Amino acid sequence: MDNLIIGSHVSFNKNEQLLGSVKEAISYKSTTFMFYTGAPQNTNRSELDDKLIEEANKLMIDNNIDKSKVIVHAPYIINLANDGKSYDFAINFLKQEISRCSRLGIKNIVLHPGSHVGLGIQKGLDNIVFALKEVLKEDKGVNILLETMAGKGSELGTTTDQLKYIIDNVNSDNLCVCLDTCHLNDSGIDINEFDKYIEDFDKKIGISKIKCIHVNDSLNPISSHKDRHANIGFGTIGYDALIKVIYNPLFKDIPKILETPYVTKDDTSKEKIYPPYKYEIEMIRKKVFNPDMIKQIRKE
Numbered sequence: 001m002d003n004l005i006i007g008s009h010v011s012f013n014k015n016e017q018l019l020g021s022v023k024e025a026i027s028y029k030s031t032t033f034m035f036y037t038g039a040p041q042n043t044n045r046s047e048l049d050d051k052l053i054e055e056a057n058k059l060m061i062d063n064n065i066d067k068s069k070v071i072v073h074a075p076y077i078i079n080l081a082n083d084g085k086s087y088d089f090a091i092n093f094l095k096q097e098i099s100r101c102s103r104l105g106i107k108n109i110v111l112h113p114g115s116h117v118g119l120g121i122q123k124g125l126d127n128i129v130f131a132l133k134e135v136l137k138e139d140k141g142v143n144i145l146l147e148t149m150a151g152k153g154s155e156l157g158t159t160t161d162q163l164k165y166i167i168d169n170v171n172s173d174n175l176c177v178c179l180d181t182c183h184l185n186d187s188g189i190d191i192n193e194f195d196k197y198i199e200d201f202d203k204k205i206g207i208s209k210i211k212c213i214h215v216n217d218s219l220n221p222i223s224s225h226k227d228r229h230a231n232i233g234f235g236t237i238g239y240d241a242l243i244k245v246i247y248n249p250l251f252k253d254i255p256k257i258l259e260t261p262y263v264t265k266d267d268t269s270k271e272k273i274y275p276p277y278k279y280e281i282e283m284i285r286k287k288v289f290n291p292d293m294i295k296q297i298r299k300e
Contacts, residue, residue, distance in 0.1 A: 003252070004031065004246070004247075004256075004284075004285065005031050005032050005066070005069050005252075005253065005254065005255045005256060006030060006031060006032065006215075006246070006255070006256045006257075006258070006281055006284060006285075007025050007028070007030030007031060007032035007033040007034065007255065007256075007257055007258070007277075007281075008025070008028060008030060008033060008034070008257060008258040008259070008260075008275075008277035008280075008281070009033075009034050009035065009073070009257065009258070009259050010024040010025050010028075010033045010034070010035050011024060011035065012035040012036060012037060012038070014046035016052060017046070017048065017049055017052045017053070017056075018035075018052055018053055018056035018104055019052045019053075019055045019056040019059065021033060021035045021056070022056045022059045022060055022063075022065065023059070025065065026059070026063050026065075027278065028275070028277040028278040028281055029278060029281055029282070030065070030277070030281060031064065031065055031066075031069075032065060032066070032069045032070055032071070032255040032256075032257070033065075033070060033071070033257070034070070034071040034072070034073055034110070034212075034255075034257045034259075035071075035072060035073070036072070036073050036075060037072060037097060037100045037101070037104070038075070039075070040073070040075040040076045040077070041075065041076055041077060042075075042077065043075075043077070043093060045096075045100070048100060048103050048104065053103075053104060053105065057105070067105060067106070068107050069255040070106055070107075070108075070255075071106070071108050071109070071110060071145075071178075071212050071255060071257060072097070072100075072101050072104070072106045072108070072109045072110070073109070073110045074094060074097055074109050074110060074111040074112070074144075075093075075097070076112065077090075077093075078090045078093055078094050078097075078111065078112070078114075079114040079115060079117075080094070080111075080113065080114040080127060080128045080131035080132065081113060081114030081115055081116045081117070081119070081124035081125070081127050081128050081154075081156050082114065082115065082116055082117045082119060082124065082127065083119075083127045083130075084117075087127070087131070090131065091131050091134055091135060094111070094131075094135050094144075095135055097109060098135065098140055098142045098144075099140065101140075101142045102140040102141060102142055106142070107141065107142060107143060108142070108143045108145055108176070108211050108212060109142055109143070109144055109145065110145045110147050110178045110212060110214075111144050111145065111146060111147065112147050112149060112155075112157070113128050113146050113147070113149065113155075113156045113157035113162075113163075113166065114127070114128055114155075114156055114157075115153055115154045115155050115156065116154045116156060117153075117154055118154065121156065121162075124154070124156050125156060125162060125165050125166060128156065128166050129165075129166055129169040129170055132144065132166065132170045132172070132175060133170055133172075136170065136172045136174050136175065139174060142174065143174045143175070143176045143211060144174060144175055144176070145176045145177055145178035145211050145212055146163055146166060146167070146175065146176070146177050146178065147177075147178045147180055147183070147214070148163070148177070148178070148179050148180050148183050148184055148187065149180075149183050149187065149227075150182070150183040150186035150187050150224075150225055150226060150227035151186065151187045151188075151225040152186075152225055152226060152227045158183075158187045158225075159187070160197075160200060160201050160204050160205065161204065163177060163205060164204045164205050167205060167209065175209075176209045176210070176211040177205065177209045177210050177211065178210075178211065178212040178213070178214060179210060179212075179213045179214065180213075180214035180216060180259075181213070181214065181215055181216055181217075181218075181237060181242060181245060182214070182216035182217065182218040182227065182228075182229050182230070182235075182237070182259075183214075183216075183227060184197065185218045185220075185222050185236065185237050186218055186220055186222070186223070186224050186225055186226050186227055187223070187225065188222060188223040189222075190222060191237045191241040191242065191245065192241045194241070194244065194245055194248070198248075198250065207250060210251070210254060211254065211255075212254060212255050212256075212257060213245065213246075213251060213254055213255070213256045213257070214256075214257050214258075214259050215232070215242055215245065215246055215256045215257065215258055216229040216230070216232075216235075216258065216259050216260055217229065217230035217231060217232055217233060217234055217235030217236070217237045217238070217242060217260065218230055218235045218236050218237050219235055219236070220236060221236050222236070229259055229260055229261055230260065230261070231260045231261065231263070231276055231280065231293070231294065232258070232260060232280045232283065232284065233283070233289045233290075233291075233293075234293075234294065239283075239289040240289075243284065243287060246284060247287075258276075258277055258280055258281070260276055260277070260280060261276075262274055262275055262276065263275075263276050263294050263297045263298060265298070266298065274297045274298065276293070276294075276297055279293050279296065279297055280293070
């Protein structure tokens, strides 16, 4: 197996917890993975089992998965940009998620910065800054990675300047960035000119702040502000542009995570039942696009 640090979103259930996540990642021939510590849309969380964590740690070592490259994703229900009635809840729940990461031994948690929901961009950004300062007051050895967003609705974190404002004002070594290729495309960044984007990012923030890349194709054209992921090479960004991102030498040591959609039973079905990750990872390693990948997934 090569040195490519690539994996996908995997499940985390109350029965096997982290051990189950590792097993799923191995089944895709991944060298890293990302998971939610519970359902992304609610606050239900199972008590963590130290024995399962130990077993997961051993399985990762046996399969050459560097745990320091494994990623947790914070739940969608956390919105730090709007200081309405759920603001304190969002701050406290993020603190709890970071504590769970610390217990699990995970170093990086990806966070959607939030949506201002009518408060305005500046107020929303200032709310995010205040919340992150509060969350990061206690260093638990976990980095928060602000995800680049598509700009759907009133989402913030859609430009490098917005991310820079948050990072500069929070001023914490534990605040970093996760790039998302679909979100970048939908926000207006041409992935075919990724080097230009990175050059600007480096000047404003610094590429050392990039700790993860979500690699997703997009169902929508550039600047659509839609945020709908497509399978690698089957969207508007295209295979060649994404391969260049994945194999960019600047990000050799950065985990690349697929969040591409499950494949449906057939072209007319909306039932998404087949995970594509084993096939996409194989296609990425071969560096050759397979136009029949989805057909093959449905057959096997």
